[in-house]
Amino acid sequence: MPGRTTVAALVPAAGGGTRLGAGPKAFVPLAGRTLLEWSVDGLLESGCVDIVIVAAPADLIDRARSLLPETITVVSGGTERHDSVRNGLAAAGAADVIIVHDAARALTPPDLIRRVVTTAVDGARAVIPGLPVTDTIKTVDPAGVVTGTPPRAQLRAIQTPQAFAADLLAAAHASGAADATDDATLVERLGVAVHVVPGDPLAFKITTPIDLVLAQSLVERGLWKPASTPV
Ligand code: CTP
Ligand code: MG
Numbered sequence: 001m002p003g004r005t006t007v008a009a010l011v012p013a014a015g016g017g018t019r020l021g022a023g024p025k026a027f028v029p030l031a032g033r034t035l036l037e038w039s040v041d042g043l044l045e046s047g048c049v050d051i052v053i054v055a056a057p058a059d060l061i062d063r064a065r066s067l068l069p070e071t072i073t074v075v076s077g078g079t080e081r082h083d084s085v086r087n088g089l090a091a092a093g094a095a096d097v098i099i100v101h102d103a104a105r106a107l108t109p110p111d112l113i114r115r116v117v118t119t120a121v122d123g124a125r126a127v128i129p130g131l132p133v134t135d136t137i138k139t140v141d142p143a144g145v146v147t148g149t150p151p152r153a154q155l156r157a158i159q160t161p162q163a164f165a166a167d168l169l170a171a172a173h174a175s176g177a178a179d180a181t182d183d184a185t186l187v188e189r190l191g192v193a194v195h196v197v198p199g200d201p202l203a204f205k206i207t208t209p210i211d212l213v214l215a216q217s218l219v220e221r222g223l224w225k226p227a228s229t230p231v
Protein backbone atom coordinates (compact mmCIF):
# COMPACT_ATOMS: atom_id res chain seq x y z
CA MET A 1 0.00 0.00 0.00
CA PRO A 2 1.66 3.26 -1.06
CA GLY A 3 1.95 6.05 1.49
CA ARG A 4 0.95 6.03 5.10
CA THR A 5 -2.06 4.01 6.23
CA THR A 6 -4.98 6.13 7.48
CA VAL A 7 -6.71 4.66 10.52
CA ALA A 8 -10.22 5.70 11.56
CA ALA A 9 -11.85 4.70 14.85
CA LEU A 10 -15.62 4.27 15.09
CA VAL A 11 -16.96 4.45 18.62
CA PRO A 12 -20.47 3.06 19.08
CA ALA A 13 -21.79 5.11 22.01
CA ALA A 14 -25.52 5.22 21.31
CA GLY A 15 -26.73 2.42 23.55
CA GLY A 16 -29.35 2.92 26.23
CA GLY A 17 -27.41 1.17 29.00
CA THR A 18 -30.41 -0.91 30.06
CA ARG A 19 -28.40 -3.46 32.04
CA LEU A 20 -26.40 -0.79 33.88
CA GLY A 21 -29.60 1.13 34.66
CA ALA A 22 -28.01 4.59 34.92
CA GLY A 23 -29.20 6.22 31.68
CA PRO A 24 -27.40 6.27 28.30
CA LYS A 25 -24.24 4.39 29.22
CA ALA A 26 -21.63 6.43 27.37
CA PHE A 27 -22.60 9.44 29.51
CA VAL A 28 -22.33 7.69 32.87
CA PRO A 29 -19.52 9.19 34.97
CA LEU A 30 -16.47 7.25 36.09
CA ALA A 31 -14.16 9.18 38.43
CA GLY A 32 -15.35 12.53 37.09
CA ARG A 33 -15.31 11.77 33.37
CA THR A 34 -17.94 10.08 31.23
CA LEU A 35 -17.26 6.60 29.85
CA LEU A 36 -17.25 8.21 26.39
CA GLU A 37 -14.43 10.59 27.37
CA TRP A 38 -12.43 7.72 28.89
CA SER A 39 -12.69 5.61 25.75
CA VAL A 40 -11.97 8.42 23.30
CA ASP A 41 -9.00 9.54 25.42
CA GLY A 42 -7.62 6.00 25.23
CA LEU A 43 -7.87 6.05 21.43
CA LEU A 44 -6.13 9.44 21.23
CA GLU A 45 -3.49 8.32 23.73
CA SER A 46 -2.68 5.29 21.57
CA GLY A 47 -1.25 7.66 18.97
CA CYS A 48 -2.19 5.33 16.11
CA VAL A 49 -5.62 6.66 15.18
CA ASP A 50 -6.01 9.52 12.68
CA ILE A 51 -9.78 10.08 12.76
CA VAL A 52 -12.32 9.41 15.54
CA ILE A 53 -16.04 9.15 14.81
CA VAL A 54 -18.50 8.75 17.68
CA ALA A 55 -22.06 7.48 17.21
CA ALA A 56 -24.13 9.04 19.99
CA PRO A 57 -27.86 8.91 20.79
CA ALA A 58 -29.66 11.39 18.49
CA ASP A 59 -30.77 13.57 21.43
CA LEU A 60 -27.28 13.65 22.96
CA ILE A 61 -25.20 14.66 19.94
CA ASP A 62 -24.65 18.21 21.22
CA ARG A 63 -23.71 16.88 24.65
CA ALA A 64 -21.19 14.47 23.10
CA ARG A 65 -19.69 17.30 21.03
CA SER A 66 -19.37 19.48 24.13
CA LEU A 67 -17.45 16.74 25.98
CA LEU A 68 -15.00 15.85 23.21
CA PRO A 69 -12.20 17.65 21.35
CA GLU A 70 -13.39 19.59 18.28
CA THR A 71 -11.48 17.30 15.92
CA ILE A 72 -13.83 14.43 16.71
CA THR A 73 -16.84 13.79 14.49
CA VAL A 74 -20.12 12.94 16.22
CA VAL A 75 -22.92 11.27 14.25
CA SER A 76 -26.30 9.94 15.25
CA GLY A 77 -26.40 6.30 16.34
CA GLY A 78 -29.16 3.85 15.46
CA THR A 79 -31.54 1.43 17.10
CA GLU A 80 -29.06 -1.44 17.32
CA ARG A 81 -25.28 -1.41 17.69
CA HIS A 82 -24.77 -2.42 14.05
CA ASP A 83 -26.94 0.54 12.96
CA SER A 84 -24.65 2.84 14.94
CA VAL A 85 -21.55 1.30 13.32
CA ARG A 86 -23.10 1.71 9.87
CA ASN A 87 -23.81 5.39 10.53
CA GLY A 88 -20.22 5.87 11.64
CA LEU A 89 -18.91 4.05 8.56
CA ALA A 90 -20.65 6.57 6.34
CA ALA A 91 -18.52 9.31 7.95
CA ALA A 92 -15.21 7.43 7.78
CA GLY A 93 -14.13 8.90 4.43
CA ALA A 94 -11.08 7.38 2.78
CA ALA A 95 -9.61 5.52 5.76
CA ASP A 96 -7.61 2.37 4.92
CA VAL A 97 -8.15 0.64 8.26
CA ILE A 98 -11.18 1.09 10.50
CA ILE A 99 -11.28 0.06 14.12
CA VAL A 100 -14.55 -0.29 15.98
CA HIS A 101 -14.32 0.30 19.72
CA ASP A 102 -17.15 0.22 22.28
CA ALA A 103 -17.49 3.37 24.36
CA ALA A 104 -18.39 0.98 27.19
CA ARG A 105 -14.80 -0.38 27.28
CA ALA A 106 -13.66 2.76 29.06
CA LEU A 107 -10.43 1.48 30.61
CA THR A 108 -8.99 -0.15 27.48
CA PRO A 109 -5.21 0.34 27.62
CA PRO A 110 -3.67 2.24 24.69
CA ASP A 111 -1.17 -0.62 24.35
CA LEU A 112 -4.00 -2.96 23.37
CA ILE A 113 -5.25 -0.45 20.80
CA ARG A 114 -1.74 -0.23 19.33
CA ARG A 115 -1.41 -4.04 19.25
CA VAL A 116 -4.63 -4.44 17.27
CA VAL A 117 -3.96 -1.52 14.89
CA THR A 118 -0.35 -2.56 14.21
CA THR A 119 -1.43 -6.08 13.27
CA ALA A 120 -3.97 -4.65 10.82
CA VAL A 121 -1.60 -2.06 9.36
CA ASP A 122 0.93 -4.87 8.87
CA GLY A 123 -1.54 -6.63 6.58
CA ALA A 124 -4.12 -8.67 8.51
CA ARG A 125 -7.57 -7.73 7.13
CA ALA A 126 -9.46 -8.52 10.33
CA VAL A 127 -7.96 -8.40 13.85
CA ILE A 128 -9.72 -8.83 17.18
CA PRO A 129 -8.46 -9.04 20.78
CA GLY A 130 -9.40 -12.09 22.81
CA LEU A 131 -8.75 -13.62 26.22
CA PRO A 132 -8.95 -17.26 27.34
CA VAL A 133 -12.17 -17.86 29.27
CA THR A 134 -12.08 -18.94 32.90
CA ASP A 135 -15.63 -20.30 33.24
CA THR A 136 -16.83 -23.50 31.62
CA ILE A 137 -19.11 -22.44 28.75
CA LYS A 138 -22.11 -24.56 27.75
CA THR A 139 -24.72 -24.27 25.05
CA VAL A 140 -28.32 -24.73 26.16
CA ASP A 141 -31.66 -25.21 24.40
CA PRO A 142 -34.69 -22.93 24.97
CA ALA A 143 -35.77 -25.12 27.90
CA GLY A 144 -32.42 -24.58 29.61
CA VAL A 145 -31.13 -28.09 28.99
CA VAL A 146 -27.45 -28.38 28.12
CA THR A 147 -26.76 -29.29 24.51
CA GLY A 148 -22.99 -29.14 24.54
CA THR A 149 -19.74 -28.10 26.21
CA PRO A 150 -17.17 -26.66 23.79
CA PRO A 151 -13.59 -27.43 24.86
CA ARG A 152 -12.50 -24.41 26.90
CA ALA A 153 -9.01 -24.31 25.46
CA GLN A 154 -10.52 -23.37 22.08
CA LEU A 155 -12.65 -20.51 23.44
CA ARG A 156 -11.78 -16.81 23.61
CA ALA A 157 -13.75 -13.93 25.13
CA ILE A 158 -13.63 -11.26 22.45
CA GLN A 159 -13.16 -7.56 23.16
CA THR A 160 -12.77 -4.35 21.19
CA PRO A 161 -11.12 -2.55 19.45
CA GLN A 162 -11.64 -4.72 16.38
CA ALA A 163 -9.72 -3.65 13.27
CA PHE A 164 -10.63 -4.26 9.64
CA ALA A 165 -9.56 -3.25 6.16
CA ALA A 166 -12.08 -0.51 5.41
CA ASP A 167 -13.50 -2.18 2.29
CA LEU A 168 -13.98 -5.45 4.20
CA LEU A 169 -15.89 -3.80 7.06
CA ALA A 170 -18.11 -1.97 4.57
CA ALA A 171 -18.83 -5.24 2.72
CA ALA A 172 -19.55 -7.03 6.00
CA HIS A 173 -22.08 -4.41 7.06
CA ALA A 174 -23.62 -4.26 3.58
CA SER A 175 -24.33 -7.99 3.94
CA GLY A 176 -27.07 -6.89 6.29
CA ALA A 177 -26.94 -9.46 9.08
CA ALA A 178 -28.76 -8.05 12.08
CA ASP A 179 -28.10 -10.63 14.79
CA ALA A 180 -24.34 -10.23 15.30
CA THR A 181 -23.08 -8.82 18.61
CA ASP A 182 -19.76 -7.74 17.14
CA ASP A 183 -18.37 -6.70 13.77
CA ALA A 184 -16.06 -9.69 13.39
CA THR A 185 -19.06 -12.02 13.23
CA LEU A 186 -20.17 -10.30 10.00
CA VAL A 187 -16.67 -10.66 8.55
CA GLU A 188 -16.50 -14.35 9.51
CA ARG A 189 -19.73 -14.92 7.57
CA LEU A 190 -17.99 -13.60 4.45
CA GLY A 191 -15.47 -16.42 4.87
CA VAL A 192 -12.57 -14.07 5.64
CA ALA A 193 -9.96 -15.10 8.24
CA VAL A 194 -10.20 -13.13 11.49
CA HIS A 195 -6.97 -13.01 13.50
CA VAL A 196 -7.04 -13.00 17.30
CA VAL A 197 -4.35 -11.12 19.24
CA PRO A 198 -4.04 -11.20 23.05
CA GLY A 199 -6.68 -9.03 24.74
CA ASP A 200 -6.35 -7.25 28.07
CA PRO A 201 -8.48 -7.76 31.21
CA LEU A 202 -8.72 -3.95 31.54
CA ALA A 203 -10.61 -3.80 28.23
CA PHE A 204 -13.65 -5.36 29.95
CA LYS A 205 -17.02 -3.97 28.89
CA ILE A 206 -18.87 -2.01 31.55
CA THR A 207 -22.24 -3.71 31.21
CA THR A 208 -23.77 -4.22 34.67
CA PRO A 209 -23.50 -2.30 37.98
CA ILE A 210 -20.79 -4.72 39.17
CA ASP A 211 -18.63 -3.75 36.19
CA LEU A 212 -18.93 -0.06 37.08
CA VAL A 213 -17.95 -0.79 40.69
CA LEU A 214 -14.90 -2.67 39.40
CA ALA A 215 -13.95 0.21 37.09
CA GLN A 216 -14.36 2.77 39.89
CA SER A 217 -12.29 0.68 42.25
CA LEU A 218 -9.50 0.18 39.70
CA VAL A 219 -9.25 3.92 39.09
CA GLU A 220 -9.54 4.93 42.77
CA ARG A 221 -6.88 2.43 43.85
CA GLY A 222 -4.53 3.49 41.09
CA LEU A 223 -4.62 -0.03 39.64
CA TRP A 224 -5.57 1.28 36.22
CA LYS A 225 -3.18 3.26 34.15
CA PRO A 226 -2.25 3.10 30.49
CA ALA A 227 0.70 0.76 30.19
CA SER A 228 2.56 3.55 28.37
CA THR A 229 2.26 5.96 31.34
CA PRO A 230 5.62 6.37 33.09
CA VAL A 231 5.41 5.11 36.70
N1 CTP B 1 -24.33 0.81 21.11
C1 CTP B 1 -24.61 1.74 20.11
N2 CTP B 1 -25.87 1.79 19.56
C2 CTP B 1 -26.82 0.95 19.97
C3 CTP B 1 -26.54 -0.02 20.96
C4 CTP B 1 -25.28 -0.08 21.52
O1 CTP B 1 -23.75 2.54 19.73
N3 CTP B 1 -28.04 1.04 19.42
C5 CTP B 1 -23.00 0.80 21.73
C6 CTP B 1 -23.06 1.07 23.23
O2 CTP B 1 -23.16 2.48 23.47
C7 CTP B 1 -21.78 0.44 23.74
C8 CTP B 1 -21.52 -0.67 22.72
O3 CTP B 1 -22.39 -0.46 21.61
O4 CTP B 1 -20.69 1.35 23.73
C9 CTP B 1 -21.74 -2.05 23.34
O5 CTP B 1 -23.12 -2.19 23.65
P1 CTP B 1 -23.71 -2.57 25.09
O6 CTP B 1 -22.65 -2.85 26.07
O7 CTP B 1 -24.80 -3.57 24.86
O8 CTP B 1 -24.34 -1.15 25.55
P2 CTP B 1 -25.87 -0.75 25.68
O9 CTP B 1 -26.62 -1.24 24.48
O10 CTP B 1 -25.89 0.70 25.97
O11 CTP B 1 -26.31 -1.56 26.97
P3 CTP B 1 -27.62 -2.49 27.16
O12 CTP B 1 -27.52 -3.58 26.10
O13 CTP B 1 -27.50 -2.99 28.56
O14 CTP B 1 -28.81 -1.58 26.95
MG1 MG C 1 -26.78 -3.36 24.09
